Amino acid sequence: MTKTAEQGGATRGGGPTDPGSGREERTAKQLRSSVEAAAFQKDWFKNTRQRLSDGEPFVLANADTPHELFLTMDIPVVMTQWWSAILSAKRLSPTYFDLMNERGYQRGLCRYCSLPLACAMDHNPERAPWGGLPRPTLLLARLTCDAQTKIFERLAREYNATFFPLEHGAPTSSYPRWWERIKDHWDEVIESHRLDLMVEELKTLIRFLEVTTGKTFSHARLMDVMELINRQEEYYKKTRDLIAATVPCPVSLTDQIASTMNSQWHRGTPWGLHHARMFYEEVKERVEKGEAACRNEKARLMWIGPGLWHNTAFYRYFEEKYGAVFVCSIYLSLAADGYARNVANDPLRALASRHVSMTEFLYHRDWLVKEAKLHGVRGAVIIVSRSCIRPVGGSVGWKLTRMAFEAAGIPVLPIYSDVVDAREWNDAEVTSQVSKFIEEKVLPISGP
Amino acid sequence: MEPLETMQTYYKRRDLAARKWKAKGGKVVGYVSDDVPEEMIRAAGFFPFRISGDPWGGTEEADRYTEPFYDPSVRSILNMLLTGQYDFLDFIVISHSSDAILKLYYHLRDIQQIDSTLKLPDLHLFDILHTRFWMTGLYIRDRVRELKKKLEAWSGKEMSNEALSQAIAVGNENKNLLKKVSSLRAAEPSLLSGVESLQIIGSSMVMLKEEHNKLLRQFLIEDKRPARDGLRLFVEGSAIDNLQFYELVESCRATIVAEDHDWGNRYFDDPVDPALDPLEAIAERYHLKSPSPRMHSIGRRVAYCVERAMGAKSQGVIFFFLEWDSAPAWDYPDQKKGLEEKGIPTLCFDMQKYLLSDPEKTRIKTRVEQWLESIRRPSRK
Numbered sequence: 001m002t003k004t005a006e007q008g009g010a011t012r013g014g015g016p017t018d019p020g021s022g023r024e025e026r027t028a029k030q031l032r033s034s035v036e037a038a039a040f041q042k043d044w045f046k047n048t049r050q051r052l053s054d055g056e057p058f059v060l061a062n063a064d065t066p067h068e069l070f071l072t073m074d075i076p077v078v079m080t081q082w083w084s085a086i087l088s089a090k091r092l093s094p095t096y097f098d099l100m101n102e103r104g105y106q107r108g109l110c111r112y113c114s115l116p117l118a119c120a121m122d123h124n125p126e127r128a129p130w131g132g133l134p135r136p137t138l139l140l141a142r143l144t145c146d147a148q149t150k151i152f153e154r155l156a157r158e159y160n161a162t163f164f165p166l167e168h169g170a171p172t173s174s175y176p177r178w179w180e181r182i183k184d185h186w187d188e189v190i191e192s193h194r195l196d197l198m199v200e201e202l203k204t205l206i207r208f209l210e211v212t213t214g215k216t217f218s219h220a221r222l223m224d225v226m227e228l229i230n231r232q233e234e235y236y237k238k239t240r241d242l243i244a245a246t247v248p249c250p251v252s253l254t255d256q257i258a259s260t261m262n263s264q265w266h267r268g269t270p271w272g273l274h275h276a277r278m279f280y281e282e283v284k285e286r287v288e289k290g291e292a293a294c295r296n297e298k299a300r301l302m303w304i305g306p307g308l309w310h311n312t313a314f315y316r317y318f319e320e321k322y323g324a325v326f327v328c329s330i331y332l333s334l335a336a337d338g339y340a341r342n343v344a345n346d347p348l349r350a351l352a353s354r355h356v357s358m359t360e361f362l363y364h365r366d367w368l369v370k371e372a373k374l375h376g377v378r379g380a381v382i383i384v385s386r387s388c389i390r391p392v393g394g395s396v397g398w399k400l401t402r403m404a405f406e407a408a409g410i411p412v413l414p415i416y417s418d419v420v421d422a423r424e425w426n427d428a429e430v431t432s433q434v435s436k437f438i439e440e441k442v443l444p445i446s447g448p
Numbered sequence: 449m450e451p452l453e454t455m456q457t458y459y460k461r462r463d464l465a466a467r468k469w470k471a472k473g474g475k476v477v478g479y480v481s482d483d484v485p486e487e488m489i490r491a492a493g494f495f496p497f498r499i500s501g502d503p504w505g506g507t508e509e510a511d512r513y514t515e516p517f518y519d520p521s522v523r524s525i526l527n528m529l530l531t532g533q534y535d536f537l538d539f540i541v542i543s544h545s546s547d548a549i550l551k552l553y554y555h556l557r558d559i560q561q562i563d564s565t566l567k568l569p570d571l572h573l574f575d576i577l578h579t580r581f582w583m584t585g586l587y588i589r590d591r592v593r594e595l596k597k598k599l600e601a602w603s604g605k606e607m608s609n610e611a612l613s614q615a616i617a618v619g620n621e622n623k624n625l626l627k628k629v630s631s632l633r634a635a636e637p638s639l640l641s642g643v644e645s646l647q648i649i650g651s652s653m654v655m656l657k658e659e660h661n662k663l664l665r666q667f668l669i670e671d672k673r674p675a676r677d678g679l680r681l682f683v684e685g686s687a688i689d690n691l692q693f694y695e696l697v698e699s700c701r702a703t704i705v706a707e708d709h710d711w712g713n714r715y716f717d718d719p720v721d722p723a724l725d726p727l728e729a730i731a732e733r734y735h736l737k738s739p740s741p742r743m744h745s746i747g748r749r750v751a752y753c754v755e756r757a758m759g760a761k762s763q764g765v766i767f768f769f770l771e772w773d774s775a776p777a778w779d780y781p782d783q784k785k786g787l788e789e790k791g792i793p794t795l796c797f798d799m800q801k802y803l804l805s806d807p808e809k810t811r812i813k814t815r816v817e818q819w820l821e822s823i824r825r826p827s828r829k
Contacts, residue, residue: 145547149579
């Protein structure tokens, strides 16, 4: 098994390298593309820090914001959720959240998006990974939930940075079968008034960036970025289809998430395209050679929700004990179905359409069921965070999602925990719950 | 019946006036949160009825569809809608006032898709956004126009500017009268309890404003109130749509002289500007009204809390947060600091249940009494 080149080091995307529990030996990645991604991330971060020391602007933004604008203007950006995952994987979340609680912030508040704030409030570079984030000059968030304004306002105070909020108009449509039409007919799928708002918000942001950085925004460059992204996302689609159709599953969930998200954060760059292609070709090679994440695959599972960043080794235990393999998650599936856009002549509006309904698409229950069927899963595990009611199960919560899965004959297990706050994780208890679920609900319907 | 007693009756039996209206052939539009322009509903010829939860009503039916960890008052509303307790509503307008309220809209929409036997009123989402920026104002203006069209479709007739201006005038008078009532409460000594104030303000949201204004005028003329003793307190935090917490606090020889939530004083803070085009004025008022936790920065929320607490000459501020109501809870550390810098002591109850159990009531009462004693003690020296 290939060891990652960066045990204990940094990745920039969805998969921090360090595990969060005592299962380090099982977190080693199987793919060369994962290893390359880790090395690339390390270099990228080092180079970015150098650029910032030369006085360049730097943006800390939520994952559902249009990073493409920053790429177009050559402004480095990192994601709050990535940083949150890193802090969690470094097992710092209990320390930071305890600190926040001591300062009067209640324990029931948002965790995933607020962990970077907790770290910033500590003002202790010796405790933070790699000396903490460089000081951002701009903070960007879409106001998709009640907490975003508050978190980013406080972050702006800690970093002495400007917070640029992007409004989030609420969807009125339920977007039936959005995945079939979003690439070419996004302007019909998404309500025009929501697109109008987002486009205006983006124009304002662009002007703000031009004024404050002295850089000029290029329409032609954005067209290039958008086209490059379409090519990149096409590889994810091919990879997803390959994984979904192959038994046993050729790639572990840990590798899928790491390889997908590390290059997703760099979507629109030559390296992003190169890496997505490399990921696809490596998966294809594994399929052709008959290599598997778990040779003894007996049942296929779906993971619904964000990655379990404080315990990235969690999935592997069930492969080894039961041959129960987590074969799909939202990360590669959304990359396959949700990002590509036929730009036509309006890249900014197409870009707006990518982000304006990302949350709604991500946890759309019919889409999740479609993905479950595509991958031939026999059970789904949903991580339900009490501190984050918007994303889990989408706009309507996990119970309606479970109903949809059960109507399709797929049992669902909810796990009540938090993806970054290790204080809420009871490894023995959750392992027992999932084991029972596999034994009683999944294996009996998984066939020989 | 005395005017206060009448308002207390309507506060307790919130569906009373709407059901009477309905019995006479009128139609009722229920709305969730004070972010919905009730003046427009009235101008369209409907009875505007603010929907609230019921702490004693349980959430069993809602729990089939929802997880237990979001704003319990909103889960209660869902339960009441699913169990037919709001069967007199013809239409419902839900605002994007908080994550939980928005989620209520999606739940109602999607549950109807799953259970075709469930008959709910026609729904409309009023998508009010987060910030005070001009562009947000434009978006809200468009949503106000959209709401107007929806109300016109429901009523089958055009909403005239005259009707809207009239509804605005009546609504503004109501706010003005409620301010006069609140001055009795803020007087030294206070002449009105917090419990009575919640009843008076809350009844305004479940009665026709014309009728409520009559009661308020009578109350202001006729009612001679005894002075209240005890410490003067301000309540900050979650919206409180029932009397449990206020009754507990005021049973400890204290008076809640003002608060910062939309079932209390914040409801009548801002009139609609009668000098503007009525639809523009509605859009501006609902965009820029007093700072609700979700729509405003921590800085504005701190300033508002400190200003209002001091304006009411509060001797202490109690924070009360319902469980899973996160927006106001984010403001708490800075509000606490801002108050204490002004020498105002604070007490906090977080993650509170919608229905307070007897042991919890005992715990709250004990803590409030101890805290009040700690405030009183220095003055005895």
